[in-house]
Amino acid sequence: MSDWVEACAAGDIDEEDVIRFDHAGRTFAIYRSPDDEYFATDGLCTHEKVHLADGLVMDDIIECPKHNGRFNYKTGDARGAPVCVNLKTYPVKIDAGKVLIQIG
Amino acid sequence: MVIIGAGECGGRAALAIRDLGYDGPVTLVGDEPHPPYERPPLSKDAMTGEAPSIKAIATDALFAERAIRHIHSVRAVAIDRVAHTVQLSDGSSLPYDKLLLATGSVPRQLPMPGLGSRCVYLRTFSDALAIRAHLSAGNRVAIIGGGFIGLELAASARKLGAAVTVIEAQPRILMRGVPAEIADIIHKAHEAEGVSIRTGQGLAAIADDGNEVAITLTDGQKIDADLAVIGIGAVPVTALAAETGLAIDNGIAVDEHLRTADPDVFAAGDCCSFPLAIYGGRRVRLEAWRNAQEQGALAARNMLDADEAHAAVPWFWSDQYGLTLQIAGLSDEGKSIVRRDLDDGAFILFHLAEDGRLVAASGIGPGNAVARDIRLAEMLIAKRAKPAPEALGSQAVKLKSLLAA
Incomplete structure (x- = not known):
């Protein structure tokens, strides 16, 4: 379970924003919160498999670009219709200016 | 309850x-x-x-x-x-x-004689299954009405290999609620995919014998189809x-x-x-x-007695081929338009009222290219913001920064 993967450089993501990261056939979304912390979730919305990285980050919420399904990206919690299934989250750490995520 | x-x-x-x-x-x-x-x-x-x-x-x-x-x-x-x-x-x-x-x-019913079992509407899942049965390669489908339902169906029918003709009585498709500049992109996408679009054409006659529909347009052109789907509102x-x-x-x-x-x-x-x-x-x-x-x-x-007033900004989307259109607000409230170009040919039209207030935003582009900015525009509309037109028009200015203003 110590399979940390380098996703991007810390500066690649703006504050209160998200980018897409593809790795080994999977896709993830990497977030930088307004208070400069980093988080990672599965990359696709649980409603219709849309890439969340095209969505809008406001505070600790990512909103799906397609149908406005909302999740708390820090916990993965679905926040109301149309989404009802939570997002999977992944541990993140910053090492020498790189964002690493632990893909279980 | x-x-x-x-x-x-x-x-x-x-x-x-x-x-x-x-x-x-x-x-x-x-x-x-x-x-x-x-x-x-x-x-x-x-x-x-x-x-x-x-x-x-x-x-x-x-x-x-x-x-x-x-x-x-x-x-x-x-x-x-x-x-x-x-x-x-x-x-x-x-x-x-x-x-x-x-x-x-x-669905609004087409008030014409001559309709039969091959003239159908789409509203329910069972309607969808009935239409789908006729959308195979080689079949001919006539779509009456160049609105969202008709155009989305046209895109789906082309994907399945059917030959598609769209008939629209108005001078252009998506006349209601969609700016001409965006309707034009969608029109061209359909033509590039092989759809024949006949605008400005009313229906002179329809004859449906249960196997085939013969449509005569007001200019005398004839279209034969295995299925006619009526999407006129x-x-x-x-x-x-x-x-x-x-x-x-x-x-x-x-x-x-x-x-x-x-x-x-x-x-x-x-x-x-x-x-x-x-x-x-x-x-x-x-x-x-x-x-x-x-x-x-x-x-x-x-x-349950919340006594809460409706405050949401109207919003909708449409997917056709690889394109997604999203519109927030009612664009007919606008008096002028500011265009913002995004990557990959995507763009957004911001509709401003006479007093400079942002009243609507219409965007089109591949995939979800316009989604984030349309969502931010929706928030600006809800705030009754009057953003500077130069800021709206420049991709270098983040819309999020205008929200804080």
């Missing part, structure tokens, strides 16, 4: 009533045999996907768990507002304290409300709380017209998925 209409709006309302902690009886009445399901995929994935299935909003099991009674395949036939009861087509009667009419809309389902004496004004007329003149009867979604506060109380009726969802939830809150 009784809800008539088990579509997106009614289904969401039923769940919301429970989410709000109400523990009395909740009954949802619908005339389709299915649990409430999402309709937007019917013109898209349900047509082109491997094995079409219903995308349910809630399963029977979830309704059972939430103690929501879903009476399906049954129609409400009358409302007695004095006795507070609803009569159903199976002869039974339901008492209510609060009633929500979420009866939706039905939708009309709200208001008969039940009208018969019980509720006011109808392009839909069941409700106030900003979605309440009719009867304080115990609400209406929401496609079937109702309501005042939009952000446009000075202009009365509108919206046929859109998100509106159905939001109003279902809002009606639920107000049925």
